[in-house]
Amino acid sequence: MTRRLMEGSEAIVESAIAAGCRFFAGYPMTPFTEVLEHFARRLGGSKDGACINAESEIEAIGQAWGAAATGARAATGSTGQGLSLMQESMSEITRAEIPIVIFNMARGQGDYFQATRGGGHGDYRHIVLAPTDVGEAVEITQLAFHLADKWRHPVVIYGDYFLAHTAEAVEIERIDFGKLPEKDWAVDGLLGGSGKSRNINPIGMNKGSKGIDPNGFWQALSEKEDRIAEAERRYEVVDVDDAELVVVVFGSLARFARAAIRDLRREGLKIGLFRPISLWPFPSEALADATAGKTRVACLEQNAGQMVEDVQLAILGATPVVSIGGISTDAAGFGIGALFDSDLIRERIRAAYEGRAVPKGVVV
């Protein structure tokens, strides 16, 4: 396949199809809607797959749950608002250990906590990957399906309006991330009457024995999440060796920060960039290493201050941390705010570099 100009939504969907995604269910909502549209076009009339225009987000994730339980690669998605409605199922699917991919085209970065803290009831996390551009989203979409199968765990892709609607030239081919275990846990009905039939459930029920073991169930999940946290931290580090200031930024905003830092470096300011790609597990150790001995760390995010908590937890006071982002959205609330301006970001980074105060919030 040759490179083709595609908006992020289409590229994500084509990449999901290349990864073998056979089922999608979603409910339209800006800025996620086009992901559903492209899945409907690709899987809607397909013999091997299905795309359901679900009647609600609650039903969308339920449908994806059922499809994934049969072993098919399945996905759903929405915005942060829609994900709020899905949280009950996301919690249960995590405990039932069903691999599923959730495309969260969020309205900005205000849903960082929702994405990284589990979001629903119970004691759990799921993997959250935040691509910075369409090219990376193509790779991360396929990685998401791989990690979901590898760990039998939900994977959320955290995007936004920019990712979903920016067109870039991309080439989409299936990426091989290595061998995966057989899905012998999936239901196909074949084991009925054999005494070995399965029950894919989120409460620790077994066949042939009464009762549940919630304690052991939660403990096993917690231990699996520890192993995921150890193995799946992903990040990008740029120019930190000589840096006095390290800017921490994720997602689409990192593209604007990158341009601002490039300008400032030309002026001779020693600034590096650290970009978490996995928001959970957060790349804490790598961030601590990248910022050790620096004068300052600047956390740039499009919200009132959420990721900065993870940054501070990673650095543990070794280096001063300042917030240079803020709440920033448009009149429709879609998360396209004044902060997406490399000039504005450049001056905020410059202020942090020089130790001057940065105004809280973004005044339009």
Next chain:
Amino acid sequence: MTEDPLRVVAIDSAPIGACRLKNASLPALTLMGEHDLCPGCGEPLALRQILDSIESLNLSQSTIGVIGIGCYTALTSLMDIDLIQALHGRAPSVATGAKRMRPENLIFTLQGDGDMVNEGLQEVVHTAARGENVTCILLNNGVFGETGGHMTSTTVLGQRTKTSIDGRDAGTHGYPILIGDLLSRLDGTTYAARASVHDAKGVARARRFIDRAFRSQMKGQGFSFVEILTMCPTGWFIPTAEGPSYLDEELGAVHEVGELKRDGVLIEK
């Protein structure tokens, strides 16, 4: 006068003195084990009809059940078929996703009235309207049994529950939903029926309706629905022995037994 104590027979031993037992065999799709359901509960009776139906239709190796949350959830440990445990109310959506990926399988949901008619009403209505080729089975006892006897959307007028202590009153609590009647009116529904397990005839009828619903699904006709009225003497706060007659006379008088739709054609009462 004291009653003779019942002779306790270990369930996995040969029946002792069970001279009235015609067939001592267990249904093939049942696993040995204990469960926590109350004496007089109607749900195991309904479950057995479902499992027997699957076996008799030669669908033992092609069935996936999607289970709601209620007392019957405890029975999943005794069901020797592949299962997906769903959230309260969400089984029809989960069944939809499973069916789209495995259309050759028999896919059914098992839900209570709290699960299907309260929490998950939109799920079952949308699944029926879509004409999804799955079977939803409702165990309707008109009460939240697992929480200890609270009003549901199918609780009949006058019925006493912990949240309608003087009996359900239309002015205060509104009216029960006749879910079978509602679903049968949707164009996507091809089969709908209501049975009751208060007596042997009712149990046999439930089995017949389940058979027809499953056959309808395997013929690819669209959405099928079977409602089975079940006893819950614990949740109704009545003596165990009065369960069947209470079911027949109180719930059965409102949720009337019979086929509601067959081959896509409504059956007039």
